[in-house]
Amino acid sequence: ETGVTQTPRHLVMGMTNKKSLKCEQHLGHNAMYWYKQSAKKPLELMFVYNFKEQTENNSVPSRFSPECPNSSHLFLHLHTLQPEDSALYLCASSPTADSSYGYTFGSGTRLTVV
Amino acid sequence: GENVEQHPSTLSVQEGDSAVIKCTYSDSASNYFPWYKQELGKGPQLIIDIRSNVGEKKDQRIAVTLNKTAKHFSLHITETQPEDSAVYFCAASIGYGNKLVFGAGTILRVKS
Numbered sequence: 001e002t003g004v005t006q007t008p009r010h011l012v013m014g015m016t017n018k019k020s021l022k023c024e025q026h027l028g029h030n031a032m033y034w035y036k037q038s039a040k041k042p043l044e045l046m047f048v049y050n051f052k053e054q055t056e057n058n059s060v061p062s063r064f065s066p067e068c069p070n071s072s073h074l075f076l077h078l079h080t081l082q083p084e085d086s087a088l089y090l091c092a093s094s095p096t097a098d099s100s101y102g103y104t105f106g107s108g109t110r111l112t113v114v
Numbered sequence: 115g116e117n118v119e120q121h122p123s124t125l126s127v128q129e130g131d132s133a134v135i136k137c138t139y140s141d142s143a144s145n146y147f148p149w150y151k152q153e154l155g156k157g158p159q160l161i162i163d164i165r166s167n168v169g170e171k172k173d174q175r176i177a178v179t180l181n182k183t184a185k186h187f188s189l190h191i192t193e194t195q196p197e198d199s200a201v202y203f204c205a206a207s208i209g210y211g212n213k214l215v216f217g218a219g220t221i222l223r224v225k226s
Binding site for chain 2: 002004006040041042043045048056090092097099100102103104105106107108
Protein backbone atom coordinates (compact mmCIF):
# COMPACT_ATOMS: atom_id res chain seq x y z
CA GLU A 1 0.00 0.00 0.00
CA THR A 2 1.21 3.48 -0.87
CA GLY A 3 -0.69 5.36 1.82
CA VAL A 4 -3.20 6.69 -0.72
CA THR A 5 -6.39 4.61 -0.88
CA GLN A 6 -8.99 4.94 -3.62
CA THR A 7 -12.48 3.43 -3.65
CA PRO A 8 -14.11 1.86 -5.47
CA ARG A 9 -11.45 0.07 -7.58
CA HIS A 10 -13.93 -0.46 -10.41
CA LEU A 11 -17.12 1.37 -11.32
CA VAL A 12 -19.59 0.90 -14.14
CA MET A 13 -22.21 3.61 -14.50
CA GLY A 14 -24.85 4.68 -16.96
CA MET A 15 -24.81 8.12 -18.52
CA THR A 16 -27.68 9.30 -16.32
CA ASN A 17 -26.25 8.00 -13.04
CA LYS A 18 -24.63 9.96 -10.24
CA LYS A 19 -21.66 8.39 -8.47
CA SER A 20 -18.67 9.49 -6.41
CA LEU A 21 -15.04 8.44 -6.27
CA LYS A 22 -13.25 8.62 -2.94
CA CYS A 23 -9.59 9.13 -2.10
CA GLU A 24 -8.02 9.06 1.35
CA GLN A 25 -4.37 9.60 2.25
CA HIS A 26 -2.64 8.68 5.51
CA LEU A 27 0.65 10.45 4.80
CA GLY A 28 0.00 13.80 6.43
CA HIS A 29 0.21 15.51 3.05
CA ASN A 30 -1.44 18.85 2.39
CA ALA A 31 -1.94 18.73 -1.38
CA MET A 32 -4.15 16.32 -3.31
CA TYR A 33 -4.74 15.81 -7.01
CA TRP A 34 -7.09 14.12 -9.45
CA TYR A 35 -5.60 12.78 -12.68
CA LYS A 36 -7.30 11.05 -15.63
CA GLN A 37 -5.39 8.24 -17.33
CA SER A 38 -6.55 7.17 -20.79
CA ALA A 39 -4.88 4.56 -22.97
CA LYS A 40 -1.74 5.75 -24.79
CA LYS A 41 -2.12 9.33 -23.51
CA PRO A 42 -0.20 11.28 -20.88
CA LEU A 43 -1.75 11.56 -17.45
CA GLU A 44 -4.10 14.53 -17.52
CA LEU A 45 -4.22 16.76 -14.47
CA MET A 46 -7.82 17.57 -13.54
CA PHE A 47 -7.83 19.30 -10.16
CA VAL A 48 -5.37 20.43 -7.48
CA TYR A 49 -6.21 21.07 -3.85
CA ASN A 50 -3.79 22.64 -1.38
CA PHE A 51 -4.81 22.84 2.28
CA LYS A 52 -8.42 22.01 1.23
CA GLU A 53 -8.58 24.89 -1.24
CA GLN A 54 -8.87 24.26 -4.97
CA THR A 55 -5.90 25.86 -6.68
CA GLU A 56 -6.32 24.45 -10.15
CA ASN A 57 -9.15 23.35 -12.41
CA ASN A 58 -7.62 22.24 -15.68
CA SER A 59 -10.65 23.14 -17.85
CA VAL A 60 -12.53 20.08 -16.64
CA PRO A 61 -16.21 19.78 -17.72
CA SER A 62 -18.73 20.57 -15.00
CA ARG A 63 -20.02 16.98 -15.02
CA PHE A 64 -16.93 16.32 -12.82
CA SER A 65 -17.27 18.02 -9.45
CA PRO A 66 -14.47 17.71 -6.86
CA GLU A 67 -14.82 18.08 -3.12
CA CYS A 68 -12.09 18.29 -0.49
CA PRO A 69 -13.55 18.41 3.04
CA ASN A 70 -10.11 18.17 4.68
CA SER A 71 -6.48 17.58 3.72
CA SER A 72 -6.87 13.80 4.01
CA HIS A 73 -9.94 13.24 1.86
CA LEU A 74 -10.77 14.03 -1.73
CA PHE A 75 -13.90 13.16 -3.68
CA LEU A 76 -14.83 13.32 -7.34
CA HIS A 77 -18.58 13.53 -7.91
CA LEU A 78 -19.74 12.31 -11.30
CA HIS A 79 -23.03 13.00 -13.11
CA THR A 80 -24.30 12.68 -16.67
CA LEU A 81 -20.99 11.35 -17.92
CA GLN A 82 -20.19 10.42 -21.50
CA PRO A 83 -18.65 7.17 -22.80
CA GLU A 84 -15.41 9.06 -23.57
CA ASP A 85 -15.06 9.71 -19.83
CA SER A 86 -14.26 6.02 -19.36
CA ALA A 87 -10.71 5.90 -17.98
CA LEU A 88 -8.60 5.21 -14.92
CA TYR A 89 -8.96 8.04 -12.41
CA LEU A 90 -5.94 8.47 -10.19
CA CYS A 91 -5.67 10.35 -6.96
CA ALA A 92 -2.30 11.58 -5.73
CA SER A 93 -0.98 13.52 -2.77
CA SER A 94 2.19 15.44 -1.94
CA PRO A 95 3.53 17.21 1.15
CA THR A 96 2.78 20.59 -0.43
CA ALA A 97 1.57 21.80 -3.82
CA ASP A 98 5.22 22.20 -4.84
CA SER A 99 5.69 19.29 -7.24
CA SER A 100 9.39 18.95 -6.42
CA TYR A 101 8.47 16.86 -3.38
CA GLY A 102 7.04 14.18 -5.66
CA TYR A 103 3.61 12.65 -5.74
CA THR A 104 2.25 9.48 -4.13
CA PHE A 105 -0.46 7.86 -6.22
CA GLY A 106 -3.33 5.60 -5.28
CA SER A 107 -4.20 2.51 -7.35
CA GLY A 108 -6.97 4.31 -9.18
CA THR A 109 -10.64 3.75 -9.97
CA ARG A 110 -11.34 2.10 -13.32
CA LEU A 111 -14.47 3.88 -14.58
CA THR A 112 -16.61 2.55 -17.42
CA VAL A 113 -19.48 4.68 -18.68
CA VAL A 114 -22.14 2.74 -20.60
CA GLY B 115 1.08 24.65 -23.36
CA GLU B 116 4.04 22.98 -21.72
CA ASN B 117 4.51 19.34 -22.62
CA VAL B 118 6.80 16.35 -22.21
CA GLU B 119 7.62 14.03 -25.10
CA GLN B 120 8.59 10.44 -24.27
CA HIS B 121 10.19 7.79 -26.50
CA PRO B 122 9.90 4.99 -27.32
CA SER B 123 6.26 4.12 -26.69
CA THR B 124 7.15 0.42 -26.40
CA LEU B 125 10.47 -1.27 -25.71
CA SER B 126 11.29 -4.98 -25.68
CA VAL B 127 14.62 -6.19 -24.31
CA GLN B 128 16.14 -9.51 -23.43
CA GLU B 129 16.65 -10.24 -19.75
CA GLY B 130 20.06 -8.95 -18.69
CA ASP B 131 20.21 -6.27 -21.37
CA SER B 132 19.95 -2.52 -20.71
CA ALA B 133 16.91 -0.35 -21.40
CA VAL B 134 16.91 3.39 -22.09
CA ILE B 135 13.88 5.67 -22.17
CA LYS B 136 14.21 9.31 -23.25
CA CYS B 137 12.14 12.40 -22.56
CA THR B 138 12.26 15.99 -23.70
CA TYR B 139 10.56 18.95 -22.06
CA SER B 140 9.68 22.44 -23.19
CA ASP B 141 9.66 24.63 -20.05
CA SER B 142 13.13 26.02 -19.40
CA ALA B 143 12.07 26.74 -15.81
CA SER B 144 11.48 23.04 -15.07
CA ASN B 145 13.68 21.97 -12.16
CA TYR B 146 12.40 18.58 -11.04
CA PHE B 147 12.23 15.40 -13.13
CA PRO B 148 10.76 12.23 -11.58
CA TRP B 149 10.28 8.81 -13.13
CA TYR B 150 7.34 6.59 -12.25
CA LYS B 151 6.76 2.88 -12.75
CA GLN B 152 3.21 1.59 -13.15
CA GLU B 153 2.48 -2.11 -12.83
CA LEU B 154 -0.77 -3.69 -13.92
CA GLY B 155 -3.65 -2.77 -11.62
CA LYS B 156 -1.61 -0.26 -9.65
CA GLY B 157 -1.00 3.46 -9.67
CA PRO B 158 2.33 4.98 -10.75
CA GLN B 159 5.10 4.69 -8.16
CA LEU B 160 8.12 6.97 -7.94
CA ILE B 161 11.33 5.05 -8.70
CA ILE B 162 13.92 7.82 -9.09
CA ASP B 163 14.05 11.57 -9.55
CA ILE B 164 16.60 14.23 -10.41
CA ARG B 165 16.78 17.95 -9.83
CA SER B 166 18.15 20.57 -12.18
CA ASN B 167 21.35 21.14 -10.23
CA VAL B 168 22.47 17.54 -10.82
CA GLY B 169 23.47 15.90 -14.10
CA GLU B 170 23.20 12.25 -13.09
CA LYS B 171 21.78 10.14 -10.30
CA LYS B 172 22.05 6.41 -9.73
CA ASP B 173 20.19 3.95 -7.52
CA GLN B 174 21.39 0.36 -7.92
CA ARG B 175 20.34 -0.73 -11.45
CA ILE B 176 18.51 2.49 -12.23
CA ALA B 177 20.07 5.77 -13.31
CA VAL B 178 18.76 9.05 -14.65
CA THR B 179 20.69 11.65 -16.65
CA LEU B 180 19.71 15.25 -17.30
CA ASN B 181 20.88 17.62 -20.03
CA LYS B 182 19.42 21.02 -19.22
CA THR B 183 20.86 22.70 -22.28
CA ALA B 184 19.15 20.25 -24.60
CA LYS B 185 16.11 19.94 -22.30
CA HIS B 186 16.14 16.18 -22.21
CA PHE B 187 16.52 13.50 -19.58
CA SER B 188 16.78 9.74 -19.73
CA LEU B 189 16.13 6.66 -17.62
CA HIS B 190 18.66 3.84 -17.79
CA ILE B 191 17.93 0.37 -16.43
CA THR B 192 20.82 -2.09 -16.44
CA GLU B 193 20.71 -5.88 -16.07
CA THR B 194 16.98 -5.90 -16.72
CA GLN B 195 14.82 -8.52 -15.02
CA PRO B 196 11.29 -9.77 -15.84
CA GLU B 197 9.93 -7.82 -12.86
CA ASP B 198 11.08 -4.60 -14.55
CA SER B 199 8.28 -5.13 -17.10
CA ALA B 200 5.82 -2.26 -16.58
CA VAL B 201 4.83 1.13 -17.95
CA TYR B 202 7.33 3.90 -17.20
CA PHE B 203 6.40 7.59 -17.12
CA CYS B 204 8.68 10.58 -17.07
CA ALA B 205 7.50 13.93 -15.76
CA ALA B 206 8.74 17.49 -15.45
CA SER B 207 7.75 20.26 -13.10
CA ILE B 208 6.30 23.36 -14.71
CA GLY B 209 5.22 26.73 -13.45
CA TYR B 210 8.22 27.05 -11.12
CA GLY B 211 7.47 23.75 -9.40
CA ASN B 212 3.74 24.19 -9.20
CA LYS B 213 2.70 20.93 -10.92
CA LEU B 214 3.95 17.93 -12.86
CA VAL B 215 3.39 17.28 -16.55
CA PHE B 216 3.76 13.65 -17.61
CA GLY B 217 4.96 11.92 -20.75
CA ALA B 218 2.70 9.42 -22.52
CA GLY B 219 4.52 6.41 -21.07
CA THR B 220 6.75 3.58 -22.30
CA ILE B 221 5.68 -0.05 -22.11
CA LEU B 222 8.80 -2.02 -21.20
CA ARG B 223 8.78 -5.77 -21.78
CA VAL B 224 11.67 -7.84 -20.49
CA LYS B 225 11.80 -11.24 -22.17
CA SER B 226 13.28 -14.14 -20.24
